Amino acid sequence: MLDNKKIRVGSAKAYLSSLSKFCEFIVDHHENEVRDFLKVSSEIIKKVQAVAKHFKGTMSAVTKQYGYTKWDREMEEEDRAVPVSVIENMMETEAAKEAH
16 A cells, blocks of 8 residues: 555554544534634534544554564664673674773
């Protein structure tokens, strides 16, 4: 889904979350009859609510489909990490002892 468009998972989820929150903002302002807010029909509000649910559903689908990528990235970072033994050896050098 996102691979063809080269969109990062976090970016897509953030975008969908923003859209969903904007829809919820519109619904909230309509339900609370906020003064000077754009008057929107109940029919439109129902559609906005459905769209908000769609955005949340899509966000959930993205999370499920690409959940493994976070794990893969963490494993790659762990593989690239400096081994503890190297750091321990560095701390035993004269320069490290003098700096400490």
